[in-house]
Amino acid sequence: MFSSRRKAVTVAAAACLVLLAPIQASVSAEPTGATAAQDLATYTVPNTDSKTRTEINRTGAQVIAVSGAVATVEATPAQAEQLRAAGFALNDETKVADALKRINPAQAQQVPGDFPPGYEGYHNLDEMNAELDTVVKDHPDIASKSSIGKSFEGRDIPVLKISDNVGQDEDEPEVLFNCNQHAREHLTTEMCLRIANRFTDDYATDQAVKDAVDNREIWIIPVVNPDGSSYDVESGQFQGWRKNRQDSGTDLNRNWGYKWGCCGGSDDDPNGETYRGTAEWSAPETAAMRDFIDSRVVGGAQQIKAAIDFHTYSELVLWPFGHTSDDVTEDMTQEEYDRFARVGGEMAQANGYTPQQSSDLYVTDGDSLDWMWGQHKILAYTFEMYPANGGGIDGFYPPDDVIEKETARNDSAVDILIREAGA
Incomplete structure (x- = not known):
């Protein structure tokens, strides 16, 4: 699906790298106190x-x-x-x-600012932006690109909208797909790019895709954490980096405002990998996500009805809540929980993942999943993608020859969620 377009955007992105090199060099220092x-x-x-x-x-x-x-x-x-x-x-x-x-490659093989050899199929930040620009250029009637805000280091956080009347704010159910909250989870960016390409390239030939685009407004944010994602590869070698680049780094998926820091599901140590930040929304990236999602409240009603936050790894479909093991809470009725379990089970049957409540994995607080449902009643899921068990840090860095298979594996699950947004 990506081969011809990939060649075009690589050329464009190479030019961007030359222009951005001074900026990248100025922000590459290790945050004070970060765990090496x-x-x-x-x-x-x-x-x-x-x-x-x-x-x-x-x-x-x-x-x-x-x-x-x-x-x-x-x-x-x-x-x-x-x-x-x-x-x-x-x-x-x-x-x-x-x-x-x-x-990681030997010194002689390193390409600063890009993925190591064997990972060329992954999109770095400039290539990702070039890919989105090409999607819009090829499909201007159904795709548009904008930004939801800036990262800590001042990078745009791009968002792609796909709809049959893309320039209008129609009264249609909206669906959000976001990726790469955690820097080293690069396969998720490829997942978001697949969704972007499938619902534009296949619009004229696939009736199911056309029906989805004609009856939904689809939002795609391929990289929530552009600073961390860039840092993880900017030396030409993987760094194993998870957080954003603010001071010692904040775990973006512990910085959301619902039940922030409530339940022992995040770290108050700035050096910790799950450090929740100094306060809810203290990371500009999560604040930008909040402001974007809040902006989709029109006439008092949240237009985003369903969402998937893609992560790696373990091959899981997760639903709220993460902060408690209880199925029924003040913000979750039994009927609502049963719907989450039903749809989550259907998606897991389609992609072969394991379905479970988020807290069945472990307790988390301040994550996007809980906030989207707790604040806005968005039917929100987290997908932990391939592999099922990578054996360690290697699991975050599968070679590029799995991208096509492991992103296509979620096509039917994505379709199920888009369908369910209108229920």
Whole structure:
């Protein structure tokens, strides 16, 4: 789907890299107090459940993947000792720096500002923007590009709108797809670009796509965290970076305003990988997302009816709430929960993922999923994409030959959510 267009945007993006090089160089310094890759290791921890995985996260370590009852955990030496003292068995220790060394190229092969060899199929930030521009150029009647705001380092956070009358704000259900809140989760950007291309390139030939575009307004934000995503590859080698680039970095998916910091599902240590920030919405990227979603309240009614926030990895379909293990709460009736479970199960059957409530993975607070439902009653899901279990930091960096298969794998699930937005 992307081959001919990919060549065109690569040329355009190369020109952009030359123009942006001075800016990139000025912002590449490591944030003060950030945890360096050489200080981290990953471990497998057997016999875990939601409760024990939440306990692991509360030490400041981070569960980065789950396969059955086995959790893959990223931790500093001090956190690892704390977990052992608490009775956890930590197996298969792998230094993050060593894992990155295995997938990063030798010095002579590095291309500053771009993905390493074997990952050329991924879009860096300039290529992503060029791709969106090409989508709009090729399909001006149904696609338009704008920005929802600026990142901490001043980059635009682009958004693509797809609709049959793209220049009008029609009274149609809206659907939001956003990707790359966490910097190293680059496969998610490719997921958003696939959605952008499929619902424009296939509009004239696929009746189902045409029906969706004619009866919905589709919003796509391929990179919520442009600073972190750029930093993760700007040296020509992967950094294993997760957060934004504000001070020591904020975990954007712990900085949203609903139940922010309420329930032990985020870190108050600025060095922590799940650091929630100094206050709710303290990260400009999450504030921009909030302002955009709030702006879709028209005549007192939220127009965005359904959303997917794409992440990696573990192959899961998650629904609210993350801050509590209760199905029914003050903001979730049994009927509403049952709808989440029904639609989530249908999407999981389509893509082969595992469906579950977000807190079944572990407790989180201040995440986008909970805010979208808790604040706006948006039928919001998180997809944790391929792989099911990458074995450690490697799972965030699958080679580019999986992009087509693993993004196409979600076509039917995306269609289900778009359908459900009108229910």
